[in-house]
Amino acid sequence: MADKVYALVDCNNFYVSCERVFNPCLESKPVIVLSNNDGCVVSRSQEAKDLGIGMAVPFFKISGLVKKHSVITLSSNYTLYADMSKRVMNSLMEFTPNIEIYSIDESFLDLRGLKIDNLKQYGMDIKNKIRKWTGIPVSIGIAPTKTLAKFSSHIAKKNPEYQRVYSTYDEDDLGYYFDSYPPAEIWGIGRKMAKRLERNDIGSVSDFMDTEEKWISKNMGINGLRIKAELNGESCIESEDFCSQKSIIRSRSFADKIFDYETIENAIANHAFRASEKLREKKLYARFISVNIRTSRFDDQAHSANYKMELGYATNDGVRIVENACACLKNIYRKGIPYRKAGVMLTDLMPLNRVQLPIEPDKNTVNSEKIMAVVDHLNREIKPTAIKLGAMGTGDRWHEKRGMMSKKFTTSWEEMPIVKFR
DNA sequence: TCTGGGGTCCTAGGACCC
DNA sequence: TCTGGGGTCCTAGGACCC
Numbered sequence: 149m150a151d152k153v154y155a156l157v158d159c160n161n162f163y164v165s166c167e168r169v170f171n172p173c174l175e176s177k178p179v180i181v182l183s184n185n186d187g188c189v190v191s192r193s194q195e196a197k198d199l200g201i202g203m204a205v206p207f208f209k210i211s212g213l214v215k216k217h218s219v220i221t222l223s224s225n226y227t228l229y230a231d232m233s234k235r236v237m238n239s240l241m242e243f244t245p246n247i248e249i250y251s252i253d254e255s256f257l258d259l260r261g262l263k264i265d266n267l268k269q270y271g272m273d274i275k276n277k278i279r280k281w282t283g284i285p286v287s288i289g290i291a292p293t294k295t296l297a298k299f300s301s302h303i304a305k306k307n308p309e310y311q312r313v314y315s316t317y318d319e320d321d322l323g324y325y326f327d328s329y330p331p332a333e334i335w336g337i338g339r340k341m342a343k344r345l346e347r348n349d350i351g352s353v354s355d356f357m358d359t360e361e362k363w364i365s366k367n368m369g370i371n372g373l374r375i376k377a378e379l380n381g382e383s384c385i386e387s388e389d390f391c392s393q394k395s396i397i398r399s400r401s402f403a404d405k406i407f408d409y410e411t412i413e414n415a416i417a418n419h420a421f422r423a424s425e426k427l428r429e430k431k432l433y434a435r436f437i438s439v440n441i442r443t444s445r446f447d448d449q450a451h452s453a454n455y456k457m458e459l460g461y462a463t464n465d466g467v468r469i470v471e472n473a474c475a476c477l478k479n480i481y482r483k484g485i486p487y488r489k490a491g492v493m494l495t496d497l498m499p500l501n502r503v504q505l506p507i508e509p510d511k512n513t514v515n516s517e518k519i520m521a522v523v524d525h526l527n528r529e530i531k532p533t534a535i536k537l538g539a540m541g542t543g544d545r546w547h548e549k550r551g552m553m554s555k556k557f558t559t560s561w562e563e564m565p566i567v568k569f570r
Numbered sequence: 571t572c573t574g575g576g577g578t579c580c581t582a583g584g585a586c587c588c
Numbered sequence: 589t590c591t592g593g594g595g596t597c598c599t600a601g602g603a604c605c606c
Contacts, residue, residue, distance in 0.1 A: 162606095183574035190574070190606095206573040224574090251577095251606045338604050369580065371604085397576050446573065454600095491575090549572095 152383045153259040153290065153317075155271060156297040157240060157278070159233075160285045160305070160312075162253035163191035166232045167222055169283035170557045170565055178219040182207055185401050186223055186549050223550040231558045235282045243274055256294060271313035290315035294385045295378035298335040299325070299353075326353040326379075336375050341368060353379070393430065398423040399440070399491020403549045406487050412441060413474055414541035419492040420473035421540060424466040425527070427494060428520060433462035433503045435496035437469060439476035444488040453480035462496070462503040465516040466523065469494070470537050490546070 159165060163181040168174045178195035182188065189205050199217055201210055207221075214221060233252045240247050246258035257274075264270045271288040278286050289300025296316060303325055304314035316322050331353055332342035344367065350356050357379060364372040377384050398419040406412055416439055427434055437459055442452035455476040459468065473492050526534045555563035 185572095185574065187572080187574050204574080208572040211572090254606075336604070340603065371580075394578070395576090399575065401574070444573080456599095489574095 151260070152292050153267065154292070154294050154297040154383075155257040155259055155267075155274070156250075156289045156294070156301045157255050157257060157274065158287050158289075158301045158305070159236060159253035160287055161191055161193055162233075162284070163222075163224060163229055164193045164196075165284050166229050167225075167554055168193075169232070170228075171554065174220060178217055179222070180214075180219055181222045181224050182552075183224060184550070185403060186551060187401065190224060221552055223553040225554050225556065227556045227559050228554065232282065232284065236278060236284055236286075239278050239281045240274070242277075256297065259290070266318070268313060268315040268318040271315060272311065275311075275313055285312075287312040288314075290317065292316070292381050293378040293383040295335050295375060296381065299329075299333065299379075302329075302333055323354075326357065329353050331356045334375060334379070336371055393432070393497055394495065395497065396423050396426050396430075396432075396434070396494045397491060398426070399489060399493075400546075401489045402487070402546050404545075405444075406546060407484065409481055410541070411543070411545050412481065412487055412490055413477060413539060414543060415490045415546035416441075416473050416477050416492060417470050417537060417539035417541070418546075419490065420470045421466050421537060423492050423494050424464055424469040424520075425524060427464040427469075427497070428466075428524060432497045432499060433464050434469070434494035435459055435462045435498070436494070437472050437476065438493045438495070439473055439480065440489075440491045440493070441477070441480060441487050442489050443486055447486065447488070451485055453482075455479045461506050462498055463516075464520070466520055467516070467537065470539055474539055 164174070164179045167179065167181065174193075176195065177193070178199055178201075179193040180189050180196050180201060181191040183190045186207060188207060189201060189203065189210070192201055192203070196219055199213060199219065201213065201219070207214075213219065229252060236253075237247065237249055237255060240255055240257060244257050244259065244262060246260075248256045248258070250256055259267070259270075267290050271290055275286055275288055278284060287301050287305045289297045289302070289304055290313070291297040291300050300314040300316055300322075304310050304312050307314075310319070329352065330342065331337050331345050331350060332339070334353060334356070337345070345351075345356065348363075348367075350359055357376065359376075361373060361376070364376060368375075374384050400415070400419070402415070406415075420437070420439075435458060436456060438454055438456035440452065440454050443450055457472050457476050459472055463469065523535045555565075557563060557565050
């Protein structure tokens with residue numbers, strides 16, 4: 149077997165597939181799932197794709213189409229998707245522990261060193277078992293580099309004859325797809341770069357492969373060179389270091405324009421607290437916090453403001469993080485601006501063993517670990533808002549719209565699916 | 571009327587130093 | 589009075605990913 153072997157396992161239409169597991173009536177019908185605030189389309193069933201509904205299209209632009217074809221529309225239910233994702237990833241670990249979870253619906257498996265006679269068959273085996281164990285359909289690309297594995301998974305998805313598994317080790321028509329697919333199909337080449345390539349008569353992956361390195365380096369930087377090497381079978385995107393997360397962000401758009409300070413402070417305090425929960429969950433500490441408030445990007449007088457502050461010493465204490473977030477907000481809030489979005493970012497993250505604690509801890513910090521542990525426990529066991537800080541407020545004017553959400557089938561006793569026998 | 575959220579990485583440019 | 593060039597560090601912004 150070759151030096152390196154990566155399998156990219158990609159869940160098909162993931163959010164829609166999650167919904168279908170618990171609601172079989174959605175099968176073989178056009179279904180879409182919307183982003184927060186019911187703003188954009190973030191997942192589409194094949195039937196919805198066939199109707200011409202694009203990815204990330206604002207919902208209001210397709211509402212006519214949706215009505216005409218009775219497209220079933222759902223708000224996103226991240227609690228459900230996160231839990232289903234965990235199940236899929238745990239199932240994949242049955243095949244190899246060398247798994248890199250790349251996103252909520254994708255993982256790279258490092259198959260090096262495993263005794264596998266037939267990679268294509270192995271892929272089919274994974275695909276069938278994931279479907280059986282979790283109900284989620286997946287596509288798989290197998291190749292010597294991550295970029296090629298991604299490309300292979302696209303081939304697997306688009307061409308039914310491969311039965312959703314494409315292995316460059318077992319097929320000999322990769323060159324055909326290099327000739328016929330545009331560079332935009334390649335991982336790392338986005339809209340802007342694809343346009344630029346097109347303007348320079350680079351219309352296919354093969355054309356890109358034939359492009360001089362000098363040109364690539366000048367126009368695409370080091371990333372372009374890396375992509376070319378990867379497509380040549382030379383692996384240069386290594387596995388991520390798991391403890392290397394650089395930032396934690398929590399932000400949301402408001403359902404309506406918001407002008408008043410109090411409501412925005414509530415939103416910022418909530419985001420800051422959620423961000424601190426994430427920090428504690430990952431056992432990390434942050435040194436900096438920054439707060440951003442902005443109008444709609446599409447507003448005539450689009451406005452955005454940032455404020456960054458040092459937290460003193462690295463911390464994951466919710467109270468301190470919320471206090472600092474509110475202090476940041478005071479510096480940038482302006483009266484009379486129609487704010488549409490607020491967010492909090494924690495940066496310079498580190499694990500406990502790298503944290504420098506203050507020489508003389510004050511009273512408030514001494515007990516913070518214990519207090520936070522209790523708060524987290526209660527919020528996990530009862531409900532996420534069981535314990536809140538005063539600044540987080542009680543209103544929900546800043547909350548987003550989610551008019552069409554399914555239930556938390558797998559994570560809430562109240563909302564568990566009911567099976568009836570007759 | 572209605573346009574997502576959470577991340578990473580790279581680059582250009584300014585400030586500052588010698 | 590003349591005001592160079594190299595280095596570093598930081599930040600903002602852009603591009604990309606899902």
